[in-house]
Amino acid sequence: MTRPPAFALWLLEQGLPARDRDAIVGDLCEEYSAHAAPALGSRRARAWFWRQVMTSVVFQIVRAWERASTPRASAALATSAALALAPGAALLWLRAYVLFHVPLRADATPSTAFAAVLIVLLVASTAAALRLGIAMLDASRVLKK
Amino acid sequence: MAKGDFLGEFEQLVLLALLRLGEDAYGMAVRREIADRAGRDVAIGAVYATLDRLEQKGLVRSWTAAATDDRAGRPRRCFRITGEGGRALDRSQRALRQMLEGLPARWNPAR
Numbered sequence: 001m002t003r004p005p006a007f008a009l010w011l012l013e014q015g016l017p018a019r020d021r022d023a024i025v026g027d028l029c030e031e032y033s034a035h036a037a038p039a040l041g042s043r044r045a046r047a048w049f050w051r052q053v054m055t056s057v058v059f060q061i062v063r064a065w066e067r068a069s070t071p072r073a074s075a076a077l078a079t080s081a082a083l084a085l086a087p088g089a090a091l092l093w094l095r096a097y098v099l100f101h102v103p104l105r106a107d108a109t110p111s112t113a114f115a116a117v118l119i120v121l122l123v124a125s126t127a128a129a130l131r132l133g134i135a136m137l138d139a140s141r142v143l144k145k
Numbered sequence: 146m147a148k149g150d151f152l153g154e155f156e157q158l159v160l161l162a163l164l165r166l167g168e169d170a171y172g173m174a175v176r177r178e179i180a181d182r183a184g185r186d187v188a189i190g191a192v193y194a195t196l197d198r199l200e201q202k203g204l205v206r207s208w209t210a211a212a213t214d215d216r217a218g219r220p221r222r223c224f225r226i227t228g229e230g231g232r233a234l235d236r237s238q239r240a241l242r243q244m245l246e247g248l249p250a251r252w253n254p255a256r
Contacts, residue, residue, distance in 0.1 A: 022220055023193065062194065
């Protein structure tokens with residue numbers, strides 16, 4: 001079995017509601033190994049997979065939003081936004097605080113390592129926020145049933 | 146007749162794909178059927194979002210099939226159109242045919 005891009009697969013799992021997660025991930029893995037990779041070649045198949053992941057997550061968020069009540073949708077949005085942004089903001093604040101109180105370097109340009117840490121932190125917190133937001137929106141489906 | 150009694154264009158395509166596929170209907174098969182027949186390359190997430198909406202309206206029903214190795218061990222979710230789904234599709238198709246009736250052949254392929 002040809003494996004789809006691991007990071008795209010991981011991202012897909014974060015952005016799907018529990019009910020459809022297995023079905024969509026399974027369908028995409030099957031289509032990737034059985035049709036996309038043999039027909040399109042590795043590079044174009046990976047691009048196809050990424051396109052499917054990004055658009056699928058957007059459609060599933062919109063659908064979860066449609067089903068949720070307004071207060072629950074607002075709470076999910078506020079919580080997700082806070083969770084996505086808080087770690088990055090805290091790191092930037094900490095850096096500014098340290099530079100202000102411990103002026104070790106006059107040059108305050110962020111290093112590549114710092115930028116990399118910030119990016120990894122933002123990706124991880126955004127994925128966690130996506131998963132939490134989807135779970136919060138999805139909970140209203142359970143309550144309605 | 147209420148606005149909700151009629152189906153959107155994509156909802157009709159999904160229901161027609163379910164009818165064509167019969168027992169083998171699952172998300173990716175529906176996506177492939179729509180791409181092959183209607184020439185619309187849609188995201189699998191859009192197909193599942195529509196199937197979810199149709200299931201909420203009682204127009205389709207779903208069940209979980211066994212997992213297989215080529216699906217990374219994930220089970221398949223299969224769908225079937227309900228009696229109400231068939232009637233809703235018929236209503237929407239009839240409405241479209243009645244709107245086309247009397248129009249020049251360019252707009253009415255049945256003539």
